[in-house]
Amino acid sequence: MISKQSYLLPLFVLLVSTAACQNKPNPTSGSTTSSKxxxxxxxxxxxxxxxxxxxxxxxxxxxxxxxxxxxxxxxxxxxxxxxxxxxxxxxxxxxxxxxxxxxxxxxxxxxxxxxxxxxxxxxxxxxxxxxxxxxxxxxxxxANTKSTDGLFMAQIDGAAWTGNGFANSHLFYKGGVKQFNDGKPSLMLTFKAVNGPDNRQLNVLLTTADAKPGIYSGEQIELLLSGSPLGDEKNSELYGHKYPDSQGRNLKVEISSYRENGNGTATISGKISGFLSRPLGMAKKSELSIENGVFNNVVVTVYNGKY
CATH class of the missing domain: 2.40.30.10 (Translation factors)
Structure with missing residues (x-):
């Protein structure tokens, strides 16, 4: 049975949904192209x-x-x-x-x-x-950037998968968010598949206030991979990890580096490996593997206060 606190909660979706939405605002003005x-x-x-x-x-x-x-x-x-x-x-x-x-x-x-x-x-x-x-x-x-910076790349269920961030997809609430994750400090990384028809999105939550390098597992992490590898919106699948209700076997997130940039952002790199479990009977397999998962130089927006 899945607990009320599991799988990133609606508030997590709310925090990033405006950025994840690909539709742009409807016309409300008659502004014209620049005359210059x-x-x-x-x-x-x-x-x-x-x-x-x-x-x-x-x-x-x-x-x-x-x-x-x-x-x-x-x-x-x-x-x-x-x-x-x-x-x-x-x-x-x-x-x-x-x-x-x-x-x-x-x-x-x-x-x-x-x-x-x-x-x-x-x-x-x-x-x-x-x-x-x-x-x-x-x-x-x-000159100092790489094309793979900011991406998450892994073998998911044996197939290469690449996810990209988007506006406001990487957030670090050092003081926590009221009514989310029990108000605990929360580091959230979100990656969306870059190659169609795959429309899956990987949400990663770490319960930590300092994001120091090390290995995070068990109740320190929560992951959700949602969507369809075939882009079939009517047959979306969910695989995840939530301790203790639906744990992913041998799942761990490693932070290999974390650096505050002094402008309200930080840069983080790390690795993800292990197995995600099927939480709600909405997927074909009982678990899904993540191998050689790597993210480098992901820029995170940092909030120091409590929200």
């Missing part, structure tokens, strides 16, 4: 990527939240996502949206915009990439 877009049309493009979401729309397969730093992005453009360590993927801009409406182009005065992109289905990219003009070099500001 034409004057920067010849400037090489550089756009910072804030978040990436896989999408199964027939017209596009990724959404990205971006902020243009130079040049202009227009619908129909081809653009490259590039990383400092040589990864490059080419996309077509199918649609651009600001918080209120569809727009035809965006420049540095447009603020954060949302790109709907058509490109390689197996592309794996995140905020360590930048969008540039086709064939353009990597921006100098990316």
């Amino acid at each position: 877009a034409s004057t920067v049309a010849q400037t090489p493009l550089k756009a910072a990527i804030k978040a990436v979401y896989p999408d199964k729309d027939p017209a596009f397969n990724f959404q990205a939240d971006v902020k243009v730093e130079s040049g202009v992005i227009k619908t129909g453009d081809k653009i490259d996502a590039v990383s400092a360590d040589g990864k490059r993927f080419t996309f077509v801009v199918v649609k651009i949206r600001n918080p209120f409406e569809d727009i035809k182009s965006a420049d540095k005065e447009s603020g954060t915009v949302y790109l709907m992109l058509s490109g390689p289905k197996d592309a794996v990219f995140n905020s360590n990439f930048s969008f540039v003009s086709p064939g353009a070099p990597v921006p100098a500001s990316q």
Whole structure:
């Protein structure tokens, strides 16, 4: 029988749901594309990527939240996502949206915009990439980043799986959150599958106030893998770990490094291994293995007070 405190609780979903939602706001205003877009049309493009979401729309397969730093992005453009360590993927801009409406182009005065992109289905990219003009070099500001930073990579049930964070998906409440996890300090990491049709999401909760390096297990951790490897929303599966009601066999989370950045964030790296159990009879197997699970340089937003 599953306890009332198990499997990350609705509040955990609430804390990250607004970021996890891939739908953008409906039109509420008649704002127009920047009038200066034409004057920067010849400037090489550089756009910072804030978040990436896989999408199964027939017209596009990724959404990205971006902020243009130079040049202009227009619908129909081809653009490259590039990383400092040589990864490059080419996309077509199918649609651009600001918080209120569809727009035809965006420049540095447009603020954060949302790109709907058509490109390689197996592309794996995140905020360590930048969008540039086709064939353009990597921006100098990316010199110290790796394309795999911030990702979670593992063998899940014997198959390679990669998960990406998104806006507000990694949170550390050092003072705890009232009515969540019994008010205890909570470090939460969330990763969403990057390659369709897989739509699974892995939620990881550590009950700790300092996140010092070491191995966490038993009642110190709670995990939930939810969704479908085939993207079948009608047949979603749940596997998890909740002590003592539904424990995952030999499951452990190791923090290998943790560093406060001094700007309200911290950077964490670690490993996950063991077995997740089937909690509610909603899955085909009694347990699911996680092997060689690794996350490096994940940036976490830190809250010191009690909420």
